[in-house]
Amino acid sequence: QAALAQKDRQLENALNLSTERSELLDSVLNAIDVGVLVVDADGAAIHKNNSMQALDARIRPDGMKDTQEADLLFFASDRTTALPADQRPVARAMRGESFSDYVVWLGSGERQRALAVAARPVTDDDGAFNGSVLAFSDVTDMVNALQTKDDFVANVSHELRTPLTSILGYLDLALEEAEDRNLAG
Helix, strand or coil: CHHHHHHHHHHHHHHHHHHHHHHHHHHHHHHCCCEEEEEECCCCEEEECHHHHHHHHHHCCCCCCCCCHHHCCEECCCCCCECCHHHCHHHHHHCCCCEEEEEEEECCHHHCEEEEEEEEEEECCCCCEEEEEEEEEECHHHHHHHHHHHHHHHHHHHHHHHHHHHHHHHHHHHHHHHHHHHHHC
């Protein structure tokens, strides 16, 4: 009985330690501003941090309480071309792919968001695929700012092109006239 009591205390201590570590991990994951999604080997969500739950609520189609990746509208970088099912983040992660900074557009209209996604496979002790961890960063504001900068540069280039073309034309005329005067004199 003493040996059983000792084993019982060891198991209780191991359970307490495991619970403490799980709570610490949850606290760390909830402290970051990145949506973290953990999926099992079948692609089912087994954990979402608070940021992922908030992001999920923002991108969920109206009237849906819970979503799967197949329910969501994914678009390529042009924001309108539908992303094929096999190119969606969870689908890629389920193939065991490891990737970073995969930018996709999710949703439509005012609720459309640009997400930079990273994924890493989770393996068991034997190295077999056991699921994946995905991190979703909302980069909509950064992508929009970069687009605004590109538009500004394009507009400035266009606006300067016409006067510069005129100036170059006048310089060519002035050089030709100067050449003619030197040849005549």
